[in-house]
Amino acid sequence: MQASLKLFRIFGIDIKLHFTWWFVFLLLIWSLSTGFFPQFFPGYPITTYYLMGIVASLLLFVSVLLHELAHSLVAKAKNIPVESITLFFFGGVAGITKEDLKPSSELQMALAGPLFSLVLAGIFLLINKTIGNGIIAAVTFYLYQLNLILAIFNLVPAFPLDGGRAFRAILYLYYKDLKKATKIAAYGGKFFAGVMLFLGIFALIGGESSGLWFIFLGGFLYVIAKASYEQVVIREALSKIYVFELISKATTISPTMKFSEFVEKYKNITEDAFVISDSKFVGILDFRRIEQTSPEARAKLPLKQLAKPLSAIKHLQAKDSAYTAYRLFSEENLELLPIYENNKLKGFITNGKLMHRLAWNLKYGVHDDKNRNSKNSAKVNRT
Ligand SMILES: [Zn+2]
Numbered sequence: 001m002q003a004s005l006k007l008f009r010i011f012g013i014d015i016k017l018h019f020t021w022w023f024v025f026l027l028l029i030w031s032l033s034t035g036f037f038p039q040f041f042p043g044y045p046i047t048t049y050y051l052m053g054i055v056a057s058l059l060l061f062v063s064v065l066l067h068e069l070a071h072s073l074v075a076k077a078k079n080i081p082v083e084s085i086t087l088f089f090f091g092g093v094a095g096i097t098k099e100d101l102k103p104s105s106e107l108q109m110a111l112a113g114p115l116f117s118l119v120l121a122g123i124f125l126l127i128n129k130t131i132g133n134g135i136i137a138a139v140t141f142y143l144y145q146l147n148l149i150l151a152i153f154n155l156v157p158a159f160p161l162d163g164g165r166a167f168r169a170i171l172y173l174y175y176k177d178l179k180k181a182t183k184i185a186a187y188g189g190k191f192f193a194g195v196m197l198f199l200g201i202f203a204l205i206g207g208e209s210s211g212l213w214f215i216f217l218g219g220f221l222y223v224i225a226k227a228s229y230e231q232v233v234i235r236e237a238l239s240k241i242y243v244f245e246l247i248s249k250a251t252t253i254s255p256t257m258k259f260s261e262f263v264e265k266y267k268n269i270t271e272d273a274f275v276i277s278d279s280k281f282v283g284i285l286d287f288r289r290i291e292q293t294s295p296e297a298r299a300k301l302p303l304k305q306l307a308k309p310l311s312a313i314k315h316l317q318a319k320d321s322a323y324t325a326y327r328l329f330s331e332e333n334l335e336l337l338p339i340y341e342n343n344k345l346k347g348f349i350t351n352g353k354l355m356h357r358l359a360w361n362l363k364y365g366v367h368d369d370k371n372r373n374s375k376n377s378a379k380v381n382r383t
Contacts, residue, residue, distance in 0.1 A: 004016040004017060004018045004019070004086050010069075011072070013069075013082050013084060014084040014085070015084070016085065017087050017088075018087065020088050021087050025057055025061070028053070029057045030053070032142070033046070033052065033053030033054075034049070037052050037056075037142075040138070041135075048135065052138060055139055056139045056143060059143055060143060061087065063120050063143065063147050063150070065085065066120065067114070067116055067120075067150060068085045068113065070115070071113045071162075072085060074108050074109045074112040075105075078102075078105045078108070078109070080105065103169040104173070106165060106166075106168070106169040107165075107170065107173075109165075110163070110165035114150070117150045117154070118147070118148070121148040124140045124143040124144035124147060125144040128144055156188075157185065157188045157192075158189040158191070158221065159188055159228060159229075160224055160225060161189065164188055164189050164225075167185050167188060168182055171185060178232060178236065179232060179233060182229050186226065186228060189222075189224075189225030189228075190226070193218045193221040193222035193225060196217055197214070197215055199218075200212065200213070200214030200215035200218055201215065235323050237358055237362055238323035238326050238361075239321045239322070239323040240321070241357065242319060243317075243318060243320045243321070243324070243339055244339065246325075246349050246353050246354060246357060247318070247339055247348070248350065250271075250275040250348040251271055252274075252275045253277075253303060254276075254277075255276050255281045255302060256278075256303075257302065257303050258299070258303075259298050260299040271350070271352070273285075273351070273352065275336065276303045276304060276306075276307035281307075281309070282345075283304070283307030283310055284308050284313060284336045284337075285307050286308040288333065289305075289306045289307075313334065313338060314332060315339065315340050316328060316340070316349065317341065318341040322354060322357065325337060325349055326358075329354065335350060336349070337349055
């Protein structure tokens with residue numbers, strides 16, 4: 001089953017629903033119809049409350065989508081590709097794929113979402129004030145509140161929330177050092193996460209079940225703040241290395257060899273990346289296919305059936321950065337990727353070698369090619 005369902009495409013961006021969204025959607029309808037609306041707007045039949053709950057939940061979904069679209073459209077205006085927007089359990093994520101973001105672009109992109117939520121809050125408040133009371137007033141009041149919360153929550157300087165991204169962009173402009181800027185902004189994220197955890201525990205002790213939400217959100221924010229910083233550290237280390245520096249000749253095995261023979265022959269080799277190749281076929285051994293077959297079948301299977309053909313694998317260019325390789329490894333989920341130069345297969349890079357190099361860079365601060373460094377910083381300044 002796919003984790004996300006594609007809904008439609010707008011401005012060249014795929015809008016997707018993550019499966020976790022459904023849980024929150026149903027939970028929201030239920031809590032609005034049986035809690036919020038009857039409590040604050042009494043006197044209507046239960047079916048009306050359910051109708052209000054469904055409409056309010058759908059419009060909240062539209063509000064979150066518009067918030068993400070605001071980010072994405074600013075990105076597109078800055079020529080930054082946006083592939084998709086995925087709405088998941090408590091918000092949305094715009095899949096923005098650019099590696100080097102100019103801080104001023106990131107600042108504008110980050111602020112566009114919460115500012116648009118503020119505008120939406122204003123619109124819903126205006127409708128609410130114009131109508132006065134009744135069902136529509138109740139629904140618009142709820143949407144005014146939620147959009148306001150969405151805007152304020154996303155303006156807190158807690159990385160990687162929007163406000164934290166804006167904060168990092170300002171720090172980046174000031175220090176001219178992305179790693180340092182991210183580190184400080186991620187501290188903001190962890191601090192805010194700590195505050196939410198503390199408030200959540202406090203609320204729970206006081207008998208408020210909403211404390212659980214704070215604990216959940218705080219914990220989640222802490223984890224992503226930490227992971228986002230690590231991602232920047234990895235990116236910085238790997239973007240200074242060319243993949244051709246890590247090129248190797250992979251162990252090549254005949255496609256007709258049986259899996260049982262292969263296991264026996266290579267049991268003492270630490271390498272876990274293999275090319276399956278003869279005059280007619282070139283592919284990469286895909287260990288996931290092995291896991292999908294029964295133990296009886298896999299003993300007899302020729303390796304060709306456990307290989308992914310080279311033509312079906314995205315490949316790297318010799319001048320690509322090791323960070324591009326890192327991303328491609330997680331995308332393709334293979335241990336080996338082909339490297340091309342002038343449309344010719346030059347060799348392979350293994351995930352093991354990439355990870356080894358990353359570990360050495362991070363642990364021992366290996367110095368990378370100076371030219372590459374200065375070229376990189378020139379590129380950052382120019383873009
Ligand atoms: Zn946002």
